[in-house]
Amino acid sequence: MRMEEIVEETNGKHEKMVEITLKIIGPARPSRLHVPSSLRVHDLRKLIAGKNRLPVENLKLISQGKVLHDREDEDDIYIQLNDGDSLIVAVKPKAPSGLDIDDDEEDLKFQLPQSTSRWKKKLYSFLLNRLKLPDILLMAIFSLSLKAWILVILWFILAHVAHKWDLGPLYILGTGFCTIFLNLGRRQPGDVSAYSIFNEDFRELPGTLNADAIDRDIRTGQF
16 A cells, blocks of 8 residues: 555545655665654555665654554454554565565464354453463463353352351361362273272283282292
């Protein structure tokens, strides 16, 4: 999108023009640029790249110490500018041929699947950008299902009740036993437990070493 097209689009929205200062990292001197007072970050990036002949895909804009992003939760981000505002412009160096550093860094970060609902994306953006939660905590939050979160909240509510009735230790012990029994799982037909007491006719696993096996090996001269 050219400057004329952007101006024409913003004029329809009654946006005034302002003059901003661009400080490009490097030997280049600061320059000035006339832009609409309110426009999309994506359009601003294109204007700056076109004026200074810079690669738009490697361009980073910094305003008031914050990096400007084009989109958030699949919505275009708009920026409000005033006369005399300054933007720092940085050009990321191109990675060596065959090596994509940005992709490697993105793979190490926690990301929501593309099929995630819109409200989860909004919540994720708020926790990441506003509260600055670390990736490991975000992973723990979004890895739990809604049912799991309901159980966690219910547990804390019941814990408060147990504390009022001075049943805190019993509540903790009960939680531990319930967790153990609910995660025992179920054996399929034909499966044998490692503990013979749980098997039919107390059948042991082949190769089990116990007192009877040692006694039998001694009597047969195999030990």
